Amino acid sequence: MADSHLEIEQILAGDHKAFEAFVKRYQRLVSHIVFRMIRNDEDRRDICQDVFIKIHRSLSSFRHESKLSTWIGRVAYNRCLNYLEKKKVPLYEDLCNEGETVDSVIGSAVRPDEYAEDQDRSARLRHEIAGLPAQFRTIVTLYHLDEMTYLEIGDIMKLPEGTVKSYLFRARQLLKERLLAKYQPEEL
Amino acid sequence: MKSVHATEEQIQAYVDGIIGEDFALLSEHIENCEQCRETMHQYRALFGELADDTGFELPAGFARTVAAQVEVGKDGAVAPERWSPAVLFAILGPALMAAITFYILGYESLLSGLGDFGQTMLGNIDAMFTGCATYLQRLGLRPDLFLFTMLVLLVISGLDRLLRTLRHGKAMLLA
Numbered sequence: 478m479a480d481s482h483l484e485i486e487q488i489l490a491g492d493h494k495a496f497e498a499f500v501k502r503y504q505r506l507v508s509h510i511v512f513r514m515i516r517n518d519e520d521r522r523d524i525c526q527d528v529f530i531k532i533h534r535s536l537s538s539f540r541h542e543s544k545l546s547t548w549i550g551r552v553a554y555n556r557c558l559n560y561l562e563k564k565k566v567p568l569y570e571d572l573c574n575e576g577e578t579v580d581s582v583i584g585s586a587v588r589p590d591e592y593a594e595d596q597d598r599s600a601r602l603r604h605e606i607a608g609l610p611a612q613f614r615t616i617v618t619l620y621h622l623d624e625m626t627y628l629e630i631g632d633i634m635k636l637p638e639g640t641v642k643s644y645l646f647r648a649r650q651l652l653k654e655r656l657l658a659k660y661q662p663e664e665l
Numbered sequence: 666m667k668s669v670h671a672t673e674e675q676i677q678a679y680v681d682g683i684i685g686e687d688f689a690l691l692s693e694h695i696e697n698c699e700q701c702r703e704t705m706h707q708y709r710a711l712f713g714e715l716a717d718d719t720g721f722e723l724p725a726g727f728a729r730t731v732a733a734q735v736e737v738g739k740d741g742a743v744a745p746e747r748w749s750p751a752v753l754f755a756i757l758g759p760a761l762m763a764a765i766t767f768y769i770l771g772y773e774s775l776l777s778g779l780g781d782f783g784q785t786m787l788g789n790i791d792a793m794f795t796g797c798a799t800y801l802q803r804l805g806l807r808p809d810l811f812l813f814t815m816l817v818l819l820v821i822s823g824l825d826r827l828l829r830t831l832r833h834g835k836a837m838l839l840a
């Protein structure tokens with residue numbers, strides 16, 4: 478991996494190619510967050526683009542105090558929150574205070590029941606993930622796809638490490654149960 | 666110990682490879698208990714599927730498009746915001762207006778205006794009104810008037826654009 482100091486200097490100096498390489502390297506991370514937070518397919522791409530333009534604009538203020546990937550994640554996550562706020566989409570976090578309410582929130586989370594029975598398992602999983610609250614979806618993805626630690630995820634989402642851990646646990650337990658409850662009987 | 670099943674949380678941690686103090690006991694139980702082993706396999710399969718990176722596709726050439734966008738921004742809205750035409754008009758416009766006024770009114774009235782500075786506020790305001798009246802009288806329908814009107818319009822549009830730029834900048838900061 479390229480030295481981030483050097484790369485940032487090149488980008489700040491106006492190196493067009495350096496920025497393109499930078500976007501290529503981090504577009505996966507940004508798309509993971511944006512696609513998990515935003516349901517609207519049409520807006521996702523624009524938001525990903527916005528995120529990188531914003532990053533380009535504020536790259537000079539990056540102080541190397543945190544990992545570059547965490548900082549990028551934070552910009553992406555905040556952009557999504559801003560979008561959801563404008564669209565008045567409620568974040569489940571606002572509805573629940575402590576551990577016990579997390580359960581009630583999950584219980585009431587939207588769970589569309591229509592699905593094609595012949596879909597393969599990964600499509601079923603994607604369907605179940607889509608039924609989770611936005612923050613749960615994002616945590617699961619950052620943990621399993623971007624291999625981030627609880628601390629790094631918490632840094633991006635401004636959540637305590639313990640909360641990240643418990644959300645991740647609840648989300649995965651829920652996914653397992655839903656996949657089993659829904660699909661196992663047919664498979665037996 | 667063998668009769669107590671591992672909790673869901675423990676099994677998840679086990680599959681994650683997070684090793685706690687009770688790892689040896691936990692591992693022994695899970696490997697020997699059919700029920701816990703079954704749960705462990707379910708989680709293992711789930712975690713494997715969660716590492717599947719499909720459904721996040723951005724269009725081909727995304728990075729190139731974004732980099733090009735930033736390049737365009739360079740000459741427009743991004744860094745040189747401070748020196749955009751809006752700002753230039755906002756600064757140069759009033760300066761030019763002052764210069765034209767100064768030219769039309771002449772040096773004497775300006776100097777006498779400065780001399781009046783020590784007088785009361787009322788006196789100054791009075792002098793200003795008189796100055797304006799004289800000024801308008803002197804302008805008549807000369808080309809200066811046209812130029813002056815143009816400048817006023819430019820300044821107004823310049824200020825408007827400046828305000829918009831600032832508001833936009835603020836919105837971007839909040840985003």
Ligand SMILES: [Zn+2]
Pocket residue numbers: 669670671694695698699700701702
């Ligand atoms: Zn057991």
